[in-house]
Amino acid sequence: MTKKRPFAIVAGAGPGLGQALTRKLSQEGYNVLGITRSKPSSSISDTILFAQVDLADTQAVKEVLTPCLTRYGTPEILIHNPASLVIKPFLETSAEDFTRAWKSMMLSAVNTCQAVLPQMLEAGRGNIIISGATASLRGGKNFAAFASAKFALRGLAQSLAREYQQQGIHVVHAILDGIIDTDTSRSLHKLSSDRMMKPDDIAQIYWQLIQQPRSTWTHEIDLRPQQENF
Amino acid sequence: MTKKRPFAIVAGAGPGLGQALTRKLSQEGYNVLGITRSKPSSSISDTILFAQVDLADTQAVKEVLTPCLTRYGTPEILIHNPASLVIKPFLETSAEDFTRAWKSMMLSAVNTCQAVLPQMLEAGRGNIIISGATASLRGGKNFAAFASAKFALRGLAQSLAREYQQQGIHVVHAILDGIIDTDTSRSLHKLSSDRMMKPDDIAQIYWQLIQQPRSTWTHEIDLRPQQENF
Amino acid sequence: MTKKRPFAIVAGAGPGLGQALTRKLSQEGYNVLGITRSKPSSSISDTILFAQVDLADTQAVKEVLTPCLTRYGTPEILIHNPASLVIKPFLETSAEDFTRAWKSMMLSAVNTCQAVLPQMLEAGRGNIIISGATASLRGGKNFAAFASAKFALRGLAQSLAREYQQQGIHVVHAILDGIIDTDTSRSLHKLSSDRMMKPDDIAQIYWQLIQQPRSTWTHEIDLRPQQENF
Amino acid sequence: MTKKRPFAIVAGAGPGLGQALTRKLSQEGYNVLGITRSKPSSSISDTILFAQVDLADTQAVKEVLTPCLTRYGTPEILIHNPASLVIKPFLETSAEDFTRAWKSMMLSAVNTCQAVLPQMLEAGRGNIIISGATASLRGGKNFAAFASAKFALRGLAQSLAREYQQQGIHVVHAILDGIIDTDTSRSLHKLSSDRMMKPDDIAQIYWQLIQQPRSTWTHEIDLRPQQENF
Numbered sequence: 001m002t003k004k005r006p007f008a009i010v011a012g013a014g015p016g017l018g019q020a021l022t023r024k025l026s027q028e029g030y031n032v033l034g035i036t037r038s039k040p041s042s043s044i045s046d047t048i049l050f051a052q053v054d055l056a057d058t059q060a061v062k063e064v065l066t067p068c069l070t071r072y073g074t075p076e077i078l079i080h081n082p083a084s085l086v087i088k089p090f091l092e093t094s095a096e097d098f099t100r101a102w103k104s105m106m107l108s109a110v111n112t113c114q115a116v117l118p119q120m121l122e123a124g125r126g127n128i129i130i131s132g133a134t135a136s137l138r139g140g141k142n143f144a145a146f147a148s149a150k151f152a153l154r155g156l157a158q159s160l161a162r163e164y165q166q167q168g169i170h171v172v173h174a175i176l177d178g179i180i181d182t183d184t185s186r187s188l189h190k191l192s193s194d195r196m197m198k199p200d201d202i203a204q205i206y207w208q209l210i211q212q213p214r215s216t217w218t219h220e221i222d223l224r225p226q227q228e229n230f
Numbered sequence: 231m232t233k234k235r236p237f238a239i240v241a242g243a244g245p246g247l248g249q250a251l252t253r254k255l256s257q258e259g260y261n262v263l264g265i266t267r268s269k270p271s272s273s274i275s276d277t278i279l280f281a282q283v284d285l286a287d288t289q290a291v292k293e294v295l296t297p298c299l300t301r302y303g304t305p306e307i308l309i310h311n312p313a314s315l316v317i318k319p320f321l322e323t324s325a326e327d328f329t330r331a332w333k334s335m336m337l338s339a340v341n342t343c344q345a346v347l348p349q350m351l352e353a354g355r356g357n358i359i360i361s362g363a364t365a366s367l368r369g370g371k372n373f374a375a376f377a378s379a380k381f382a383l384r385g386l387a388q389s390l391a392r393e394y395q396q397q398g399i400h401v402v403h404a405i406l407d408g409i410i411d412t413d414t415s416r417s418l419h420k421l422s423s424d425r426m427m428k429p430d431d432i433a434q435i436y437w438q439l440i441q442q443p444r445s446t447w448t449h450e451i452d453l454r455p456q457q458e459n460f
Numbered sequence: 461m462t463k464k465r466p467f468a469i470v471a472g473a474g475p476g477l478g479q480a481l482t483r484k485l486s487q488e489g490y491n492v493l494g495i496t497r498s499k500p501s502s503s504i505s506d507t508i509l510f511a512q513v514d515l516a517d518t519q520a521v522k523e524v525l526t527p528c529l530t531r532y533g534t535p536e537i538l539i540h541n542p543a544s545l546v547i548k549p550f551l552e553t554s555a556e557d558f559t560r561a562w563k564s565m566m567l568s569a570v571n572t573c574q575a576v577l578p579q580m581l582e583a584g585r586g587n588i589i590i591s592g593a594t595a596s597l598r599g600g601k602n603f604a605a606f607a608s609a610k611f612a613l614r615g616l617a618q619s620l621a622r623e624y625q626q627q628g629i630h631v632v633h634a635i636l637d638g639i640i641d642t643d644t645s646r647s648l649h650k651l652s653s654d655r656m657m658k659p660d661d662i663a664q665i666y667w668q669l670i671q672q673p674r675s676t677w678t679h680e681i682d683l684r685p686q687q688e689n690f
Numbered sequence: 691m692t693k694k695r696p697f698a699i700v701a702g703a704g705p706g707l708g709q710a711l712t713r714k715l716s717q718e719g720y721n722v723l724g725i726t727r728s729k730p731s732s733s734i735s736d737t738i739l740f741a742q743v744d745l746a747d748t749q750a751v752k753e754v755l756t757p758c759l760t761r762y763g764t765p766e767i768l769i770h771n772p773a774s775l776v777i778k779p780f781l782e783t784s785a786e787d788f789t790r791a792w793k794s795m796m797l798s799a800v801n802t803c804q805a806v807l808p809q810m811l812e813a814g815r816g817n818i819i820i821s822g823a824t825a826s827l828r829g830g831k832n833f834a835a836f837a838s839a840k841f842a843l844r845g846l847a848q849s850l851a852r853e854y855q856q857q858g859i860h861v862v863h864a865i866l867d868g869i870i871d872t873d874t875s876r877s878l879h880k881l882s883s884d885r886m887m888k889p890d891d892i893a894q895i896y897w898q899l900i901q902q903p904r905s906t907w908t909h910e911i912d913l914r915p916q917q918e919n920f
Contacts (some may be wrong), residue, residue, distance in 0.1 A: 090853055196445065626917055686860070
C-alpha cells in the first residue's frame with residue numbers, strides 16, 4: 001500500500017458486505033485495512049490489507065491499529081460492520097450468548113472508534129458508519145441477544161454523533177432492514193435473490209454517505225430491498 | 231420541452247430548495263414541471279416549466295397535471311416540498327391556521343400523489359420524495375399547527391411506501407433537520423450561513439435517493455448541517 | 461347536575477369507550493358532559509349530560525361549551541376520543557375522505573382544547589387525554605387517511621404537552637393498540653372477545669393517568685390486549 | 691416471611707426507588723425479596739428479605755434465587771431496577787466502563803429474568819417491569835456507556851414482551867425521564883425537590899401497571915416530573 005492514498009478501515013471485513021466495502025473504498029482511491037475474525041485466503045489487491053483480530057479484544061485492536069495509523073496516516077473512514085446473528089428462545093440463550101453478541105457487535109465498535117477518534121479529532125474530520133439491522137429498532141421473539149446488542153450499538157452511534165459531529169466527525173447509523181445477498185444467506189434463507197440486498201449496492205450508498213457535504217449530513221438511514229415488507 | 235426527456239414534477243418549487251431541485255433534475259436530463267403558489271418572474275430554462283396552482287385545490291391540480299402527463303409522459307419523479315412554517319402559541323393559532331397548514335403541506339401531497347400514481351403504477355416504477363422537518367418527529371411549544379401537519383405527512387409517506395413499494399414505487403420521507411439557506415431564512419434567522427443547509431446539497435442527496443438500486447431503497451433519511459445540535 | 465361536583469368533558473362520547481368514560485368519571489364524582497355526533501336515546505344519569513355537536517365545527521363547539529363552562533366551572537378533565545376509521549386503498553380515498561378524517565380526529569381536538577385551555581391555565585391545572593391508535597405510530601397500506609390524521613393528533617399532543625405541562629396541564633397521548641370491544645366491532649371483526657380491549661378497562665387506566673401525582677406524569681402510554689401481536 | 695403471601699422480587703433494591711418498591715409491594719400483601727449490591731443495615735419488615743448478590747453473576751443469582759423460589763413460590767412480580775450512571779467523554783470511557791455498565795444494567799436483567807421466567811410460564815402469569823431512563827431513547831454526549839446499556843435493556847424488554855406476552859407474562863418498559871429524589875441525587879444535583887420524581891409515586895404507578903387487566907396491558911410508559919422539559 002502506497003502511503004499517498006487516504007486511509008480507510010473496515011471492521012468486519014468478511015465475505016459479503018465487508019469485502020464489498022473494502023473493494024469499493026479501494027476503487028475510490030483508498031488504502032483499506034479490513035479486519036476479520038478469520039484469515040482471508042489471499043490478499044485481493046495491493047491497496048487492501050487484511051488483519052485477523054478479535055475486535056472485542058481492546059488490547060489486540062490497539063496493537064494492530066497503532067502501527068497502521070502510523071504507517072498509513074489518519075483514517076478518513078471507519079466502517080463498523082460485524083454482525084453475529086443469534087436467534088434463540090430467550091430461555092435457551094445463555095449469559096455467554098448475550099455476552100458474545102454484545103462484545104462482537106458493541107464492544108468491537110467501542111474499541112475501533114476509540115482507536116481512530118483521537119487522530120480524526122486532531123484532523124477535524126472523519127467518517128464513522130455503523131451498520132444496524134431491523135433489530136436495531138425492534139426487539140422480537142427469539143431476538144433478545146441480537147436485538148439488545150443492536151439497540152446498544154444505536155445508542156452508541158447517537159452518542160458519538162452528538163459528542164463529535166460539531167468537531168467534524170460524521171457518524172452514521174445505517175439500518176440494513178433485509179437479508180444481505182451472500183453465499184451463506186442464500187443457503188440459509190430460501191429467498192429469491194432479488195429480495196436480498198446486494199453488498200455492492202450497500203457499499204455504493206455508504207460511499208455516498210461518506211461524500212455528503214457538511215451542510216447535509218445524515219445520521220440515520222434505512223435500506224431495504226424493494227420487495228421487503230416493513 | 232422536448233418530449234424525449236424523462237419527466238419530473240416538483241410540487242413546491244419556490245425560491246430555495248424548490249428551484250434547486252428543478253434545476254438539478256433539469257441538469258440530469260429531465261423535463262421538469264415546477265408547481266408554485268406565486269408565479270416565477272421568468273422561465274429559467276427550456277426544460278423547466280413553471281405552473282402556478284394552489285396544490286390544496288384537488289380539481290386545479292388535476293387540471294394542470296393531466297395535460298402535462300399526456301404531453302410529457304409518465305413522471306418518473308415527484309418531489310413534494312411545500313412547507314409553510316407556522317410558529318404561534320396554540321391559543322393564538324386559529325382553526326383556519328390549522329386548516330391552512332394541513333392543506334398546504336398534507337392535502338397538497340395527497341392531491342399530487344393521486345395525480346401521478348396511476349401512471350407510475352402502470353409503468354411499475356416511480357419515485358416520490360416527501361420533505362419532512364424536525365417537527366415531523368417532535369411536537370413542540372408554538373408548533374402545534376406545523377408539527378401536526380408534518381406528522382400527518384409522515385404518516386402519509388409511510389402508508390404510501392407500504393402500499394406501493396412492492397409495485398415499484400419508491401417513497402422516501404426526508405427529514406430536513408435544520409434551516410435551509412435562502413434569502414428569506416438569512417434575513418429571518420441570525421444564523422451563520424455555514425449552519426444552514428444548502429439547497430443544492432439537498433438536491434444532490436435527493437438525486438442519489440432517486441438513483442438507489444432496487445436492492446437498497448431508503449424510506450427515511452435525516453439531513454442536518456454539521457454544526458446543528460440534535 | 462349539581463354545581464358542587466368537579467367538571468369533566470368527554471369529546472367523542474358514543475357507545476363503547478366514550479360512554480364507559482362518561483360513566484367512570486360520573487362514578488368518580490364528576491359532572492360529565494359527553495359530546496357526540498348522534499343524539500343518545502336517553503340521559504343515563506343526572507350527573508351526565510350529552511350534547512350533540514359536530515366537534516369539527518369551531519363555532520358550534522364554542523357555543524355549546526361556553527355556557528357549560530359558566531355553569532359547571534373550569535373543567536378538570538378533557539378526554540378526546542373520536543375515531544373514524546377509514547380503510548381504503550389510497551387511490552380510492554378522496555380528498556374529502558382525507559379532510560373528513562382530519563377534521564373529525566384532529567380539528568375536533570384543536571377545537572375542544574382551545575375551548576377549555578384558557579380556564580384550565582387560569583386554574584393552573586387540568587388533564588387532557590388524547591386517544592391514539594396503532595396507526596398513530598405506523599402508517600400502513602390502506603391507512604393513509606386514518607394514519608395521517610392519527611399522526612397529526614400525536615404531533616398536537618406532544619406540542620400541547622411541551623407548551624403547557626409546566627403550567628400545570630397534564631397532556632397524555634394514549635395509544636390504543638387493539639380493537640375496542642363494542643357491539644359494532646364484534647360484528648365487524650371475527651375476533652374472540654378476549655382479544656379485544658374492554659372499554660371499562662381503558663376507562664380505569666385513563667382514570668389512573670388523571671390521578672398521577674405531579675412528580676410522575678406520563679405523556680405517552682400504549683395499551684393492548686394480552687393476546688395482541690405487536 | 692409467611693408462605694401464604696404472594697411473592698415478588700425487586701432486583702436493584704438500594705435506597706431510593708428500590709426500597710420504595712419493596713415497601714409498596716410488602717404493603718400490598720407480598721413477600722418481597724430485595725436484591726442489592728451493598729448489604730442494608732437492617733431488615734425493615736418481616737415481609738421483606740434483602741439479599742446481597744452481584745446481579746451480573748449468573749451463577750450467584752441462581753444460587754440465591756433458587757431456594758427463595760422453592761420457599762416462597764412462583765414470583766408474581768419481578769422489577770428490574772439497577773442503574774449505574776456513567777457520564778464521561780467517550781474517549782475517557784474505558785472498555786471496562788462499558789462492560790460494567792452493560793453487565794450491571796443489561797446482564798443483570800437477563801440473569802434475573804431467566805431465573806424467574808420458567809416458573810412464571812408454568813403458572814401462565816407474571817409481571818416483569820424494567821426501569822429505563824431518558825437515555826433509553828436518546829444517546830447523548832458523554833452518555834455512550836449509559837445510553838448503550840439502556841438501549842440494550844429496551845431491546846431486551848421488547849423482545850421479552852413479544853416472546854412471552856401471549857403466554858401470560860406482562861413485560862413493561864418504564865422510562866423514568868427525570869431525576870429520582872434521593873439523598874444522593876439531592877446532593878449531586880442542585881435541583882429543587884419538586885422537580886424530581888418521588889420514589890413512592892413511581893412505586894404507586896408500577897403497582898398500577900402490575901394490576902392492569904389483561905384487556906389493557908401497557909408495554910411502554912414514560913414518567914417525568916411536571917416541571918421537566920422534554
